[in-house]
Amino acid sequence: MRRPDGRESPTDTTPPSCSQLSFREATPYGLSPPKQPRTGSPRVTVRVTVRAMGYSADDIVVLSGLEPVRQRPEMYIGPVDSDETMSQLVEQVLCSSLDEAYSGRCSRISVELHADGAITVEDDSRGMSLQPAKDGVPIAQHLMTELYACRVARQHADVGKRFCGAGIAVVNALSEFCTLEIRRDGRTWAQPYREGKPLTPFADIGPASTDGTRIVFKPDARILPRRVNPLDLQRRIDEIAREVPQTSIGAVG
Numbered sequence: 001m002r003r004p005d006g007r008e009s010p011t012d013t014t015p016p017s018c019s020q021l022s023f024r025e026a027t028p029y030g031l032s033p034p035k036q037p038r039t040g041s042p043r044v045t046v047r048v049t050v051r052a053m054g055y056s057a058d059d060i061v062v063l064s065g066l067e068p069v070r071q072r073p074e075m076y077i078g079p080v081d082s083d084e085t086m087s088q089l090v091e092q093v094l095c096s097s098l099d100e101a102y103s104g105r106c107s108r109i110s111v112e113l114h115a116d117g118a119i120t121v122e123d124d125s126r127g128m129s130l131q132p133a134k135d136g137v138p139i140a141q142h143l144m145t146e147l148y149a150c151r152v153a154r155q156h157a158d159v160g161k162r163f164c165g166a167g168i169a170v171v172n173a174l175s176e177f178c179t180l181e182i183r184r185d186g187r188t189w190a191q192p193y194r195e196g197k198p199l200t201p202f203a204d205i206g207p208a209s210t211d212g213t214r215i216v217f218k219p220d221a222r223i224l225p226r227r228v229n230p231l232d233l234q235r236r237i238d239e240i241a242r243e244v245p246q247t248s249i250g251a252v253g
Contacts, residue, residue, distance in 0.1 A: 066145065066173035066196035073223055076170050083229040086219070087236045089171050090228060093121045093215055094249075096143070096168065098240065100125035101247040111237065113253030117227050118218035127184035127211045130202060138202060144172050144180060145196060171217060172196045174224060178217040183208035195220070 069076050077085050090111060100106035106125040113119055128140040142149045147169050172178050173196035181190045188208040192199045219227075234251050241249045 066147070066169060069147070069170055069173040070195065070220075070223065073174060077174070080224050081226050083226065083232040086224065086226055086228045087233045089174070089219065089224075090119055090121065090233055091236060091240070092168050092171050093119070093217065094240070096128060096213065097121065097123040097125060098244065101244040104246070107247055109247060109249045111233070111249075111251040113228055113230060113233075113251070116218065117221070118216060119228060120214065120216045122212060122214040124210060124212045127182040127213050128180070130182060130184065130189060140180065140182060141191065141198060141202070143168060144178070144191075144193065145169055145198065168215075169196065171219075174220055175217040176220040178215065181205075181214040181216075183210060183212045183214075185211075 063071060073080055077088065079085055094109065094111070097106055097109045100123065101109065106123050109121070109123045111119065111121050128143065130138045130140055133139055133142055146167075148167055149169060172193055175193070176195070178193040178196075179190060180193070181188060182202075186208055187204050188206050189202045190205045191202045230251070230253060237249055237251050241247075
């Protein structure tokens with residue numbers, strides 16, 4: 001049987017074994033026909049051996065809690081060395097305040113950049129809820145330590161779509177330290193975190209004359225080498241402020 005190129009095709013259709021394979025000259029469209037060896041020159045056959053590579057249960061590492069965020073931050077926040085990314089981290093902390101602002105329960109939000117790289121976000125909202133969830137853990141702690149923990153239904157659904165991503169838990173996980181203070185019902189409650197993990201339960205640290213939430217966090221420089229750029233952050237805050245004209249949003253530092 002002849003092929004389109006005029007040559008006889010082999011009658012044996014059995015696939016060649018590994019020892020019968022030889023390298024041929026590669027072309028942009030595949031492999032070219034084998035060249036005829038020159039007279040007196042030996043034909044070189046290269047044997048290719050493929051070894052199967054497997055893995056066992058010892059090669060599998062299961063990351064729990066917020067550890068995946070610290071191990072693979074780019075999957076959650078994008079480039080770690082970016083002004084936009086750092087501003088988005090602050091925006092995630094603002095999400096709870098913005099939720100209250102859209103509901104008409106927050107008239108003031110302030111953002112302060114400190115000399116050591118830490119950031120403080122404070123508002124005069126009702127304060128994060130300390131009500132225990134079904135598992136007995138305060139709702140505020142769930143928000144701070146679990147990915148995508150947020151309100152199922154919002155009066156203004158576009159809050160989550162525009163501002164809230166994976167949530168403040170991602171920021172907490174990528175922070176060297178974080179402190180949450182909640183002023184509610186005449187008392188101030190606080191909980192400290194390190195690398196996203198709560199160090200103690202919520203503690204009553206004193207009276208409060210007003211309601212609100214205050215969050216202080218410092219991005220971990222081992223993961224996030226760039227500090228928040230004040231100019232880029234101000235640009236983003238100006239954009240957000242236009243969405244909630246009834247609320248004053250200011251940045252200092």
